[in-house]
Amino acid sequence: MSTSTPSPVLRANGLAAGYGGADVVHGIDLELVAGGAPVGVVGASGSGKSTIVRALAGVVKPTGGHVTWSGRPVSRVGLRDKKRFRAQVRRVAQEGLGTIDPRSTVDRVLGGALTDARRAGTANGATVAELLAHVALEPRFSSRVVGTMSGGEKQRLVLATALATRPAALLLDEPLTAVDPAMRGEVVRRLAETTAADGTAVLLVSHDLELVEHLCPHVHVLAEGTFVASGTLSQVLADPEHPAVQDLAQAAPLAVQRFR
Numbered sequence: 125m126s127t128s129t130p131s132p133v134l135r136a137n138g139l140a141a142g143y144g145g146a147d148v149v150h151g152i153d154l155e156l157v158a159g160g161a162p163v164g165v166v167g168a169s170g171s172g173k174s175t176i177v178r179a180l181a182g183v184v185k186p187t188g189g190h191v192t193w194s195g196r197p198v199s200r201v202g203l204r205d206k207k208r209f210r211a212q213v214r215r216v217a218q219e220g221l222g223t224i225d226p227r228s229t230v231d232r233v234l235g236g237a238l239t240d241a242r243r244a245g246t247a248n249g250a251t252v253a254e255l256l257a258h259v260a261l262e263p264r265f266s267s268r269v270v271g272t273m274s275g276g277e278k279q280r281l282v283l284a285t286a287l288a289t290r291p292a293a294l295l296l297d298e299p300l301t302a303v304d305p306a307m308r309g310e311v312v313r314r315l316a317e318t319t320a321a322d323g324t325a326v327l328l329v330s331h332d333l334e335l336v337e338h339l340c341p342h343v344h345v346l347a348e349g350t351f352v353a354s355g356t357l358s359q360v361l362a363d364p365e366h367p368a369v370q371d372l373a374q375a376a377p378l379a380v381q382r383f384r
């Protein structure tokens with residue numbers, strides 16, 4: 125067994141971040157390690173989950189502490205390395221299609237993502253059909269115009285686009301809210317396989333405890349901008365010391381029953 129600990133792809137140390145001069149998260153310590161187990165962040169609406177993801181992705185600048193990418197501050201990634209950073213650290217946000225053109229076809233969108241991956245030097249010869257399979261979309265979707273897809277199909281397309289660059293870190297912010305529970309389970313199963321095979325470090329932010337439980341052996345509970353409990357989801361829910369964990373347990377009684 126190797127004694128060396130792999131260094132994190134992304135690390136937050138005492139991270140504070142917010143908007144308009146007011147911090148909404150503070151004192152956040154988090155590590156995403158290549159080949160490591162996916163990490164989950166759960167917590168009430170407005171507790172700051174998306175803000176942590178934005179800070180890790182370099183979209184929001186820390187007001188305190190540090191976010192580092194392979195040891196370098198994300199806030200100081202220069203123009204020259206921006207492309208590599210964007211290919212290596214992919215954020216799938218809850219805000220919808222992002223930069224994907226709804227008038228484009230799936231084939232063109234995913235083909236373009238694969239071209240970007242080749243340019244960034246991260247491609248592994250994957251095809252559009254393989255990317256579709258990673259998110260349980262059938263091959264017939266390749267000719268579809270993006271704007272005609274259902275909400276859940278679009279979310280799976282966004283995820284496939286992120287997987288195209290074989291990112292070192294994948295930051296998932298409520299990635300499958302519009303996907304029905306049965307299909308969500310299937311997508312997560314495939315996602316777990318793909319990211320484990322590639323050694324992708326995964327962070328999942330979600331209200332869906334079942335989704336978090338399926339993917340993430342380790343979770344942090346966020347309350348008012350700070351982590352108040354950490355461990356496996358069953359450990360955290362079995363000992364709800366903090367009111368935020370009690371709220372979480374009450375909001376998901378079925379999930380809690382299963383964990384007990």
Ligand SMILES: Nc1ncnc2c1ncn2[C@@H]1O[C@H](COP(=O)(O)OP(=O)(O)OP(=O)(O)O)[C@@H](O)[C@H]1O
Nearest residue numbers: 143144148167168169170171172173174175176331
């Ligand atoms: N662009 C912004 N400008 C000002 N305030 C913001 C902005 N984005 C988020 N906030 C505020 O920061 C706080 C944390 O928001 P954030 O989106 O990180 O929470 P969240 O835990 O992801 O919530 P949800 O589960 O509802 O998505 C909230 O009070 C929110 O209103």
